[in-house]
Amino acid sequence: MKQKKFLLNESEIPTQWYNIQADMPNKPLPPLHPATRQPLTWEDLAHIFPTECCKQELNTTDRWIDIPEEVLEKYRFYRATPLVRAYELEKALGTPAHIYFKNESTNPLGSHKINSALPQCYYAKQEGTTNVTTETGAGQWGAALSYAASVFGLEAAVYQVKISMQQKPYRSSIMRTFGATVEGSPSMSTRAGKDIITKNPMHMGSLGTAISEAVELAMTTPGCKYTLGSVLNHVALHQSIIGLEAEKQMEKAGEYPDTIIACFGGGSNFGGIAFPFMRHNILDGRKTEFIAAEPESCPKLTRGKFDYDFGDEAGLTPLLPMYTLGHDFRPANIHAGGLRYHGAGMIVSQLIKDGMIHGVDIPQLETFEAGILFARTEGIIPAPESSHAIAATIREALKCKETGEEKVILFNLSGHGLIDMSAYDQYINGDLVNYKVSDDEISKNHIGA
Numbered sequence: 016m017k018q019k020k021f022l023l024n025e026s027e028i029p030t031q032w033y034n035i036q037a038d039m040p041n042k043p044l045p046p047l048h049p050a051t052r053q054p055l056t057w058e059d060l061a062h063i064f065p066t067e068c069c070k071q072e073l074n075t076t077d078r079w080i081d082i083p084e085e086v087l088e089k090y091r092f093y094r095a096t097p098l099v100r101a102y103e104l105e106k107a108l109g110t111p112a113h114i115y116f117k118n119e120s121t122n123p124l125g126s127h128k129i130n131s132a133l134p135q136c137y138y139a140k141q142e143g144t145t146n147v148t149t150e151t152g153a154g155q156w157g158a159a160l161s162y163a164a165s166v167f168g169l170e171a172a173v174y175q176v177k178i179s180m181q182q183k184p185y186r187s188s189i190m191r192t193f194g195a196t197v198e199g200s201p202s203m204s205t206r207a208g209k210d211i212i213t214k215n216p217m218h219m220g221s222l223g224t225a226i227s228e229a230v231e232l233a234m235t236t237p238g239c240k241y242t243l244g245s246v247l248n249h250v251a252l253h254q255s256i257i258g259l260e261a262e263k264q265m266e267k268a269g270e271y272p273d274t275i276i277a278c279f280g281g282g283s284n285f286g287g288i289a290f291p292f293m294r295h296n297i298l299d300g301r302k303t304e305f306i307a308a309e310p311e312s313c314p315k316l317t318r319g320k321f322d323y324d325f326g327d328e329a330g331l332t333p334l335l336p337m338y339t340l341g342h343d344f345r346p347a348n349i350h351a352g353g354l355r356y357h358g359a360g361m362i363v364s365q366l367i368k369d370g371m372i373h374g375v376d377i378p379q380l381e382t383f384e385a386g387i388l389f390a391r392t393e394g395i396i397p398a399p400e401s402s403h404a405i406a407a408t409i410r411e412a413l414k415c416k417e418t419g420e421e422k423v424i425l426f427n428l429s430g431h432g433l434i435d436m437s438a439y440d441q442y443i444n445g446d447l448v449n450y451k452v453s454d455d456e457i458s459k460n461h462i463g464a
């Protein structure tokens with residue numbers, strides 16, 4: 016019988032994260048203070064983020080960083096996650112390619128975001144913080160943070176974009192089940208929220224409003240820290256556990272990936288699976304190809320510019336060097352909520368600039384077609400975000416069918432889609448459409464100050 020799943024014992028779970036910043040041929044440019052335009056120090060960031068995360072953010076020298084024992088203990092609740100050979104998908108495509116996926120959907124929250132929520136809450140607790148806050152769109156990050164806060168005995172306050180709260184009610188139920196306070200943003204609980212509501216009582220919220228509220232809460236509440244689930248370097252660091260496990264599991268499968276694929280929102284699950292393998296390209300001359308799959312409606316990697324830009328719509332964050340569509344770019348309301356972000360993380364942006372990663376953009380309907388084929392062959396209903404990785408994998412596997420190449424393709428299944436079933440209903444009913452962005456729509460937005 017052919018082996019389908021490659022597992023690790025608890026004792027084989029990696030005990031250190033991999034920091035690709037130490038090995039990058041060109042380090043990421045520094046984030047800048049928006050007023051002075053001087054490079055930020057970790058002390059600047061520590062006003063709102065846990066101190067240890069700030070140090071990790073700017074650490075360009077240590078290749079390996081120990082995972083705290085308390086975090087490892089919580090990782091063992093759901094790690095190692097399985098590496099799976101997708102034989103049935105291969106058969107349905109008639110491809111000679113070998114397709115593997117790393118299944119990050121098996122934890123209680125259903126996505127990879129928990130891998131960073133746990134250390135962020137652990138470090139916050141260590142520093143004497145009592146409360147954490149964040150914003151969430153579709154709700155995966157808010158759910159992961161709520162769980163991690165409850166694990167480490169912190170109070171969590173989550174600002175969820177009001178419209179998303181109405182569209183995906185079960186995610187706020189999950190957050191409340193883990194004890195978090197969930198506010199629809201804009202809310203009346205912050206000055207920023209009140210100002211927005213006073214101007215526009217019917218405002219349905221955006222990530223921009225929710226970030227403003229969460230940051231205000233962290234800055235005005237003693238003992239409260241802000242957390243972020245993507246984009247930043249320390250988040251990609253924590254997610255490296257995905258690729259480090261996959262490396263050991265591919266070894267058990269007796270293969271090494273020629274191509275690695277993940278969907279791309281801010282870059283954390285992509286970096287998580289890609290960077291540990293990329294170190295062998297940098298250090299050992301391997302030639303693995305890395306593909307980041309983004310939505311056609313939010314094409315920062317394929318059509319954005321590399322420049323300093325704000326991380327949020329309101330322009331409150333530091334200036335970050337990144338591929339961006341402009342901080343006021345408003346992506347269409349696609350179902351892959353986690354991929355509706357205007358910029359790419361700083362590490363990935365530098366690696367794209369250096370030609371080590373390439374982006375592909377995928378229309379919404381192609382992602383649902385891919386997700387449904389995956390569900391019917393491999394038995395897992397993927398998150399709409401993850402379906403971008405599946406669609407890109409299918410494109411590569413079909414190229415192999417033409418050329419006869421037996422490539423080894425590894426993709427990351429970042430989450431399951433069981434809270435997104437209304438999106439599947441809409442697709443099956445023929446109610447979904449593609450959203451291609453025109454050059455005009457892209458050029459009218461603003462990059463930087």
Ligand SMILES: *Cc1c(COP(=O)(O)O)cnc(C)c1O
Nearest residue numbers: 245280281282283284353400430
């Ligand atoms: C948030 C999310 C993403 C996108 O975020 P990245 O930081 O780019 O990984 C992708 N998939 C799922 C399931 C998510 O919840």
